[in-house]
Amino acid sequence: MERTGTILRGPEFDPIEGRVVVDDEGRIAAIEEESVESDDIILPAFVNAHTHIGDSIAKEAGGGLSLEELVAPPDGLKHRLLRAADRDELVSAMRRSLSFMEQAGTAACLDFREGDVEGVRMLEDAADGLEVDALSFARGSVDAMRAGDGFGASGANDSEFGDERAATREAGKPFGIHAGEVDESDIDPALDLEPDFLVHMVHPEPRHLERIADQEVPIVVCPRSNLVTDVGLSPYAELAERTTLALGTDNVMLNSPSMFREMEFLAKLSALPADEILRMATLNGAEIADLEYGLLEPGREARLLVLDGDSDNLAGARDPVRAVVRRAGVDDVREVVYGVGGDGERND
Template sequence: MHLEGTILRGPDFEPVEGRVVVADGEIVRIDTTPVDSDDVILPTFVNAHTHIGDSIAKEAGEGLSLDELVAPPDGLKHRLLRSATHDEKVAAMARTLRYMESTGTGTFLEFREGGVAGVAALRDALAGDGVAFDERAIDPVVFGRDDPDVLDAADGYGASGARDADFDAVRSETREADKLFGIHAGERDADDINPAMDLDPDFLVHMVHAEPIHLDRLTDRDTPVAVCPRSNLVTNVGVPPIRDLVDRTTVALGTDNVMLDSPSMFREMEFAAKLADLPAREVLRMATVNGAEIAGLNRGVIAEGKDADLLVLDGDSDNLAGAHDLVRAIVRRAGEADVSRVVIGGEEIVPRGD
C-alpha cells in the first residue's frame, strides 16, 4: 500500500510532497517526490483518556456536579452502568468505536469500569460479538479497575483518584506485572494531587488545579499528563493550565467521558488550541505522538519503522482549501467531513458515510 499527498512528516509535522509506503503494518519508506494529489497525510490520533462505557448515557445528568455525575461508587454513570446489560454496553461501545475510527482515532487509552467483566465488554465490542457491527481495527490500551484480578485482563490500572481508596497495593502489583498505572488527579481541587504523585504513576489525568509545587514535581519526576479541557469545562471544575503543563512535561489530549462529550479529537484539538493559544504543532503532538509515548507505543508520527496508523484528509475540501498554514488549519478547523481515508495497522478502514 502507498498513500500520496502532502505528508506531515516526523514529530514536527514537516509538510513534504510525496508518498508513504506501507508493508506488514509498518511505514517502510517515505518518498519525497511531486505527486498529483490534494490529500494530506498525518498520523491517526491517540486519544489519551476515555471512558467509552459511558456510551450508554450520552448527555445524561444535565446540571449535576462532577461527583454526582461520575464519582464512584454511586455517581450517575456508575448507577447507569450497573443497570445496563452486558449486551447493551457492548452495542453502545461498538457505535462509539466506529465513530472514533471514522474521525481518525487509531488508538485510545481507556479507563474501563466494571473489573474483568468491564474489560471483557470492551473486547466484545471490538470484536463485534453480539452486535450488528464488524470487528473494529481501532487499538485500545485498556486500564481496568474495580477488581483485584483486573490486571490479568487489562493493559494497566486506571485509578479513580487518591481520595477514593488506598492504591498502594495495586500500584505495587502493576509494577510487578510490568503494566501501566494512571490516576486522576487535581480534577475537583488540588487536595489529591500530591497523594497521587506519591504513587509514582506512569501518568496523571486532568491536573486542572495544579499549583506551582505540583508543577515543580512534574518537572522533577517527568510525569506525563493527559488533559481533557472540554470535559472539565462541562463539569464546571475549571480548565487545566495547559501552557504551564506543556512547559513542564509531556502533555497529551483526551476526550474523557462519552457521557459528556463526543470522542472527537478534532473537537478537542480545536478547543485546546483556542483555550491555551498554543502553537498548532504542539497541539497536534498532544493529539498524536505524546499519547503514544505515554502508552509506550510505536506510533503517532510518520517516520520509517513506525506503525502504519495514518489519517488522510482532503486538502481540497471546502473547509481546508486555501489554508495558508496547513497544520494550523488541521488543528483549528478540520473535522469529520474532511476525512478521506483512515489506515490502522496498515489496513484501510472505510470512514463512516463512504
C-alpha cells in the same frame, strides 16, 4: 501500498509533498519527497489518551449536574445507569462509540475501564472486528489490570492504590491516575505513587508543578470535559513547560470522542501552538501506552489519517498543521489506514 499528498512528517510535523510507502508488514518503509498531484493531507492517526466509553449509554444525560452528581460512586448518575443496563446494551453502546472514533481517525483510546475483569471483557467484545485499539486501563482489582492493558485509578482520595501500583510494576504495565480535577488535595498522594501518567491536573499549585517536572510524569488533559463539569481549566502552558502533555476526550456522557473537536477547543482557548497540540493528540498519547505509531517516520507502524485537503472546509489552507488542529473535522476524513490489511475508506 502507498499514499500521496502533503505529509506531516516527524515530531515537528514538517509538511512535505510526496508519498508514504507502507511495507507488507504494515510499517512505514519510506517517506519520499517528490511532486505529486494529490491534495490529501497525511498525518498520524490520533491516540485518544483518556476515555470513559462505558458511559456511552448515557450521552447527554447529565445536564445541570455537578461532577460528583454525575460520576461519583456508588450513586452518581452514570453508576445508576450502568447498573440498570444489561450487558448487551452496554457492549453495543460502547461499540458505537468505538466505531465513531475509528471513522474520525483515532487509532487507539486509553479507556479507564470500570467493571473489574468483566468490564475488560466487555470492552474486548465491543472492539471485536474493529481496527481501533481499545486499551483497558482497568480498575476494580489487580486481576482486572492483568486482564487488561494497565491500571486506571479513580483518584488518590478514593484509595491508597499502593498494591495496584506495585502490581503494575511487576506486570510491566502502565499505571495512570486522576489527580487535581476538583481541587489540589489528591495531587501529592497521586505523585507519591510515581504514576506513569496523570489525568486532568486542573488545580496544581507551584509546588506540584515542580514535583511534576522533577518526576517527568506525563499529563493527559481533557479541556472540554473540565469545562462542562465546571471544575476549571488546566494551566496548559505552565504544564507544557514542565512535562509532556497528551489529549483525551474523557467521558462519552459529556463529550463526543472526537479528537478534532478536542484539538480545536484547546487551540482556541490556550496559547499552545498547533504543532504542540497535534503532538498531544498523536505521538504523546502513543508514548504513554508504548504504542509503535503516532508519528510518520520509516520503521513506525503505519496508522495513517488521510484528509481531503481539497474539501470545501480545507481548500486554500495556507498552514496544514494549523488547518488540521483548528479547522478539520470528521467530514474531511478521506481514509484511515491501519497497517496490514487494515486500510479502509470511510463509509459515508
